[in-house]
Amino acid sequence: xxxxxxxxxxxxxxxxxxxxxxxxxxKLPYDETxxxxxxxxDHKFTVVLNKNEKxxxxxxxxxxxxxxxxxxxxxxxxxxxxxxxxxEEDRCMGCRYCMAACPFGVPKYEWSKVLPKVQKCVxxxxxxxxxxPTACTEACPTGATKFGEREELIQExxxxxxxxxxxxxxxxxxxxxxxxxxxLILSGVAFEEFGLKPNELPKDPxxxxxxxxxxxxxxxxxxxxxxxxxxxxITHRREEVAAAEAAEKKEDRGGSR
Amino acid sequence: xxxxxxxxxFVFAVIMALGTYALFVRFTxxxxxxxxxxxxxxxxxxxxFDVLCGVMLAAGGFTLTAAVHIFNIKRLHAIVRPTVLTxxxxxxxxxxxxxxxxxxxxxxxxxxxMRNPHSVMFEVxxxxxxxxxxxxLEFSPVVLERFKLEKPLKYIKAALIPLVILGVILSxxxxxxxxxxxxxxxxxxxxxxxxPLLPVYFxxxxxxxxxxxxxxxxxxxxxxxxxxxxxPILRELGRVMMVVLGVYGILRFEDLxxxxxxxxxxxxxxxxxxFWLEIALALVLPLVLxxxxxxxxxxxxxxxxxxxxxxGFITNRLNVSITGMETSAGQHYIPKWTEYSITAAIVxxxxxxxxxxxxxxxxxxxxxxxxxxxxxxxxxxxxxxxSHAGK
Numbered sequence: 001x002x003x004x005x006x007x008x009x010x011x012x013x014x015x016x017x018x019x020x021x022x023x024x025x026x027k028l029p030y031d032e033t034x035x036x037x038x039x040x041x042d043h044k045f046t047v048v049l050n051k052n053e054k055x056x057x058x059x060x061x062x063x064x065x066x067x068x069x070x071x072x073x074x075x076x077x078x079x080x081x082x083x084x085x086x087x088e089e090d091r092c093m094g095c096r097y098c099m100a101a102c103p104f105g106v107p108k109y110e111w112s113k114v115l116p117k118v119q120k121c122v123x124x125x126x127x128x129x130x131x132x133p134t135a136c137t138e139a140c141p142t143g144a145t146k147f148g149e150r151e152e153l154i155q156e157x158x159x160x161x162x163x164x165x166x167x168x169x170x171x172x173x174x175x176x177x178x179x180x181x182x183x184l185i186l187s188g189v190a191f192e193e194f195g196l197k198p199n200e201l202p203k204d205p206x207x208x209x210x211x212x213x214x215x216x217x218x219x220x221x222x223x224x225x226x227x228x229x230x231x232x233x234i235t236h237r238r239e240e241v242a243a244a245e246a247a248e249k250k251e252d253r254g255g256s257r
Numbered sequence: 258x259x260x261x262x263x264x265x266x267f268v269f270a271v272i273m274a275l276g277t278y279a280l281f282v283r284f285t286x287x288x289x290x291x292x293x294x295x296x297x298x299x300x301x302x303x304x305x306f307d308v309l310c311g312v313m314l315a316a317g318g319f320t321l322t323a324a325v326h327i328f329n330i331k332r333l334h335a336i337v338r339p340t341v342l343t344x345x346x347x348x349x350x351x352x353x354x355x356x357x358x359x360x361x362x363x364x365x366x367x368x369x370x371m372r373n374p375h376s377v378m379f380e381v382x383x384x385x386x387x388x389x390x391x392x393x394l395e396f397s398p399v400v401l402e403r404f405k406l407e408k409p410l411k412y413i414k415a416a417l418i419p420l421v422i423l424g425v426i427l428s429x430x431x432x433x434x435x436x437x438x439x440x441x442x443x444x445x446x447x448x449x450x451x452x453p454l455l456p457v458y459f460x461x462x463x464x465x466x467x468x469x470x471x472x473x474x475x476x477x478x479x480x481x482x483x484x485x486x487x488x489p490i491l492r493e494l495g496r497v498m499m500v501v502l503g504v505y506g507i508l509r510f511e512d513l514x515x516x517x518x519x520x521x522x523x524x525x526x527x528x529x530x531x532f533w534l535e536i537a538l539a540l541v542l543p544l545v546l547x548x549x550x551x552x553x554x555x556x557x558x559x560x561x562x563x564x565x566x567x568x569g570f571i572t573n574r575l576n577v578s579i580t581g582m583e584t585s586a587g588q589h590y591i592p593k594w595t596e597y598s599i600t601a602a603i604v605x606x607x608x609x610x611x612x613x614x615x616x617x618x619x620x621x622x623x624x625x626x627x628x629x630x631x632x633x634x635x636x637x638x639x640x641x642x643x644s645h646a647g648k
Contacts (some may be wrong), residue, residue: 094360
């Protein structure tokens, strides 16, 4: 039972109300210059991309099994049961592996600060915990962003495509990509136009890729120790035996003389 | 004692001055002002060179201690100390480089208490920390001997084999884990370098580089410190290195073939040129050289092959961490002067500390506290080496 967002690009009018609401919620600066920026950054957690009056909203996808949370050595990022992937600033030591690992390029860094932190959409965890929708959902005048149970939203997204097949690309982005995300996207134009690549993203959660290797370590350590200890024993035993044999031969020769 | 300014001391002073200023910029103005890193390109040469290459270049420590103490190849004993010293300095410097790269350096101890065992970075952090401790214990006899502390020396010697085994295990783990770091980026790293075998490649190449660095160091230190060259030992290392490179090469190209990217290596692109540069330096040239018996037997030939292998795998690590990321990031990354300066300063400090250690500690067995006797020994050893070479 986790919450999710459904963004339907065909309903979006590019008003950027979500951007403003997000900035207010997260106490970020927001003005005309920032509104014109077409990228997510440390001061803009969600962005409405505009390509010839076609819109696409981008924000943290809140993966079901997030790569960022899996790679963080200190557990500063984690997925809550309610759905959001949140960040604990007090833990972060700034290794930026989360940024390198995220398949959507979401975590952003405060490069201009001496003691920077990672910045990204955290899906208004306080609101979600209190049973309220996210700030961006509340601000959306056309219902392009909808908040609800992930399972129900997936159903609804599929229904929308079925009822209006000519309006949509027949794909709900976020059901399967990297093991599923808590942000689901419907689009009227190819996802690739906005840099989303459903065909290139694996269906497996990315943490599996590293964990398959990592999970062997507990077996490897005692095994490696045994093998190396064994090799040491054999090589040194061989030497001892050789020395003993040589001594014996010497003795034999001494005796026969 | 009079201070004499030589060319190299002057170069060292310039590098240190620039490095210190760069460090000042980094810690007063932040990473944005001191690096060309961006949100799209969060890891630069401080990770790609200082950490990935630093750890790789220190791999001689575990390969050689394993060869001598576990596999009981006694002939190599004479070069264990300088190699362990290099490894120790290497890891210490890698740790310093990491502190500089971290956004919040004062929290470097966090992984000790905030554990995420699913994170490769967490595993690397622990391994490096533990291995640094192991290396300092492995190196400690040198210091203990120097100050004639017999009792602790006895304890260390008793614990040597378990320590060496632990060191080999820890090295195997984190050398390969540096490759595992990139397994989570299948959509970001270029297919020339992204492979499920990345951890295996990193491990095998670390062994090759460990051997190459041992040859390289022995050759250099024999020149700089006027010591006899252990040519028969180096030949042995060269032969093993040839085999390791062969295994690596076969594995690498088979894997490229199976993943269907072999044909891409013939399509001109930025990545293609750097891929072939890496392959030429790390595999083709040294393998060709080492296959020629005359070259393999000569000090110069071994030295050249070792240098090529080292340069080749430095190219490999930079390709994995930088070249291979540029297309997906949508930008080229060229380090800022501050990034270069700090890296150069770290390398220079490594050289200086190595020099100091050799001067004041019994690193090379034959130069121990008795210069005349050592000279005599060195001459004798040189004579033996030459007679071996003559054969």
